[in-house]
Amino acid sequence: MSPGSETMRHDGDSIYAQLRSEILAGAIPPATPLREVTLGERFGVSRTPVREALRRLQHDRLLDRGARGLQVHQATPQEVIQVYDVRILLEQEAAGQAALSHDITDIMQLEGLVERDRALVSPDDQTRASTNLEFHAAVWAAAHNPVLQDLLQRLSTHLIRTPHSTLSVGERWDEALAEHSKLVAAITAGDETAARNTAREHMETARRIRLDLLRKSASH
Numbered sequence: 001m002s003p004g005s006e007t008m009r010h011d012g013d014s015i016y017a018q019l020r021s022e023i024l025a026g027a028i029p030p031a032t033p034l035r036e037v038t039l040g041e042r043f044g045v046s047r048t049p050v051r052e053a054l055r056r057l058q059h060d061r062l063l064d065r066g067a068r069g070l071q072v073h074q075a076t077p078q079e080v081i082q083v084y085d086v087r088i089l090l091e092q093e094a095a096g097q098a099a100l101s102h103d104i105t106d107i108m109q110l111e112g113l114v115e116r117d118r119a120l121v122s123p124d125d126q127t128r129a130s131t132n133l134e135f136h137a138a139v140w141a142a143a144h145n146p147v148l149q150d151l152l153q154r155l156s157t158h159l160i161r162t163p164h165s166t167l168s169v170g171e172r173w174d175e176a177l178a179e180h181s182k183l184v185a186a187i188t189a190g191d192e193t194a195a196r197n198t199a200r201e202h203m204e205t206a207r208r209i210r211l212d213l214l215r216k217s218a219s220h
Helices: 012-025 036-043 046-059 078-100 103-116 124-142 146-156 170-189 191-220
Strands: 065-067 069-070
Touching: 012 046, 012 069, 036 046, 036 065, 046 065, 046 069, 046 103, 078 146, 078 170, 078 191, 103 124, 103 146, 124 146, 124 170, 170 191
Parallel strands: none
Antiparallel strands: 065 069
8 A cells, every 4th residue: 555545535546546556566466356345444435436446447457357256367378478479569669769759858767767776775576566667668658659658558457467577587687777778878869770679679588587487387
């Protein structure tokens, strides 16, 4: 729960936004049941706005209806790989367009995020996942292509923590930050080819690590 969430007045929109953020960041793990009564008590509201928020989350495919009612979606291995395959294509397109369409504000935002992440000391898995997504969202925004940005935002909802971030494997966190810096440099220089290649290689590495994690999980 975010600080101060108990004291602010909630409606269906704010409850939806809060739960969506927590699900995508992995704070609410896959297969966790979400019940109207419990959430109503948490947010201090009746069941009506909670029901509205849950309906929207189900429409976003973040919730599934299971034996215990609505619960956080658990992505299948096949779905995870499909998401990576499509995201590789869209991420490199966004990076290429960002190299051609960015403005100074975009560069300041990207450089600031890289600097922030480099200053983190032994961040936990959830922090690595959420800060990484924030960086990628800034790249999407720098492309100034609302359609592409919307597609990538929607695609990210399919990749719930499965079971943890690839950024927590070995030295991947430091390697990813170096790749982020390389990508920002290519975008800043307006080098479309370098930006596309860097984004593609970055996501292909994540896909390869995820495949290894899925194989290990299946073997246990």
